[in-house]
Amino acid sequence: MCKEISLCELNIGQQAVICCVGNENGLSEGLSRLGIAPGASVQPLFASPLGGLRAYLFPSVMLALRDEDTKRIMVSAK
C-alpha cells in the first residue's frame, strides 16, 4: 500500500522510495542526470541551521534540496 507524502514532509532519518517528481523548473530532469528517478531510495539527513532546505541521501549521492522544491517530490515511506 503506497501512502504518498511529499519529500519535505518526510522525517529526518526515515527511509522512503520516490514515486514521482514534478518537473517544474526542470527538477526531475536535474535529478535524473544524477541517476535519481522514481524507484530510487531517499532519506532526509539533516536540515540547514537557518531552515528552508535539507540534505538528502540518495543512491550514490547526497544532495541539498529546498523545501519549495521537495514539496513537489512524492515519496512513499517504507
Next chain:
Amino acid sequence: MKKTDYSCTVLLAGNPNVGKSTVFNALTGMHQHTGNWAGKTVSGAEGFFNLSEERIRLVDLPGAYSLRGGSPDEQAASELVNGLDYQCIIITTDASALEKGLPLCLELLQHTKCAVMCLNLWDEAIKRGVCIDTEKLSDLLGIPVVVTSARSGKGLRELKDTLQDVLTKEEMQSACVTETDDIPEKAKKIAAVCISSRGNPYMNWEQRLDRLLTSRVTGLPMLGLLLAIIFFITIAGANYPSMWLASLFEFIGSLMRSWLTTFGVHEIVTGLLIDGIYGTLADVISVMLPPMAIFFPLFTLLEDLGYLPRAAFVLDPVFNRAGSGGRQALTMMMGFGCNACGITGCRIIPDRRERLIAAVTNNFSPCNGRFPTLIAVTGIFMTAKLNSLTGSAAGALILAAAVSTSIGISLIVTRLLSAILYKGRRARFILELPPYRRPQLAKTIVRSMLDRTVFVLGRAAAVAAPAGALLWIMTNVTIGDKSLAGHMCALLEPAGAVLGLDGEILTGFILGFPANEIVLPITLSLYGDGIGTLSEILTSNGWTIKTALCMMAFTMMHFPCSTACITIKKETGSTLWTLLGFLIPTVCGIVCCILINTVFSIFGL
C-alpha cells in the same frame, strides 16, 4: 604547441568530485598548464605524458554530470567532446558513486567506442564496503574497466597499460549504447546488475562532522570561525612578506636607477622606467602577491576537503530570500581574494540569470588589493588612540562591520535585480554535498601558490606596467602651473567635496582603475612630498573621521578594477552587463558617501 609534439589526444572526463584532477596530475605530473584565471578546470587544462614511445596529450574536461546539461562546465565539456580531435576517452568515476557517473559514461559512449573506465577512489569504496563486479561492468559497457586510487598512485600503471591496449586495438567491440537509448533507464539497469553492495554511504564520522558543520547550534559559528581564521592568516601572514618584497624591489630599483644614470640615460627615460613602470609594478606585486598566495591555497584546501558546499548549504536560506542561492556566497568569498577570480567562479552557478547577478555584485566583496587601504584608514582614524591590543580588536570589529554593510547592500541589490529579471519564477536548487576527503596538503598548497604567483605576475605585467607609465606621465607633464594630474585633482575637487572626499582621492580612484592596490599610493603621491607618518600626512591634507568613513565606503563600493571588468565581459559576453557591473557598485558607493557626508553636515561635525 606543435602538432608533432604529441602523437595522440586522450580526453579525461568525469563527474565533479571524483578525483579526476588527481588522476590528471598523477598522469601528467608538472607537465601541464591550466588555461584560466581561477584555477577551476573550466577550459580544458592539458598535459602530456609518455606511453611507451608515444607522447600523449591529455585534455582534462570540466567536471560534468551530463553533456546535455545547461551549466557552463557541462557546455564546455560538450563542446570539447564534439569539437576536439581525440583518439580515446578516460571516463573517471567515483567507485562509491557509480550510479551517478553512469549517465555521463553512456553519453560519452554514444560518441566513441574507444574508451577506458577508471573507477577511482577505490580504496575509499572498499572502506565503505562497496562491492562492484568490474567484469560484468566491462562487459555491459563494452570498454575495459580499471580500478585506481589515484591519491596513493595505485592502479595508474594498469590504467596506462589498458590505455595503450585500447589505443593500439584495431577493431572495437560493438557499441553498447545507441542514439535512441533511454540513458537514465540503462544506467539504472547496469548499476542494478553490477553493484552487489552499496556499502555504507554515510559513515559515523561523516555524520559527526556534518553535525558539527551544519547543526543549528554550531553550523553558523563554525562558518564564521573558519572565515575569520582564513582572513586572519591572510592579513597577518601577508604583512612581513609584503614588507620584504617592497624593500627588495626598492633595493633593485635604486640599483637599476644608478646603472641607467651611469650609462647616461636621460632623466626622463629613467623616471618613466624606474619611478613610473617599475615602481608601480613593484607596488602591485608586493601588495597583492603575499595575500593571494595565502588566501587562495587556504580556500582551495577548504574546497578539496568538501567543506565549501556545506558553507553554501548553511547560507542558502539567506541568499534564497535575496532571490539567489547559496553558491553566490561562495563566489563572494572568492571575491574577497580577488574579484576577477570571484567573477570567474560564478561558473559554479548553473542558472544564467543568477550567474549574471552574482557577477555584477561581486565587487561588493572587497578584494585583497583593497584590504591594505581599509586597514590603514581604520588604523589611523578609528583606533589610533587605543593601545595596541584593543586597537587591533577594535580595528577588526570595525572592518568586519564595514564589510558586513557592504555585503548587506550587495544582498539588497541582488534582491532588486532578481525581482526585475525573474518576475516570480525561480530556478531549481540542487546542491551536491560530496563526501569529505583529506586534501593532499603539500601538493595543493604548492600548486595553488604557483598558480596565484603566475596570475599576479601576469596581471602586474599586463596592467600595472602601462598604468605606471600613464601615472608618471600624468604627474610629470606640466601644463601651465600644474601637472596633468594636478589639473585632474582640481577638476574633481567639487565632486570630491560632495562625496566627503577630495579631488586627490577621486583622482586616485580613477587612475587606480587598473589595480585597487595603487589607489592609496597614488592619492598620497598626489598630496605631494609629505614628511611624517601616514596619519600626519593625511591629517595635514584635510582628512577627518568623515573623510575616513567616506573613503572606506567608496573603497568598498566602487567600480571593479580593469581586470575584473574584462573578466565580467568575458564571462557574460554582454556589454550591457559589464556596464551594469561597472555602474552598480559605483552608484551605491556614491549614494553612501553622500549620505555620510550629509549626516556629518547635519550634526555639524
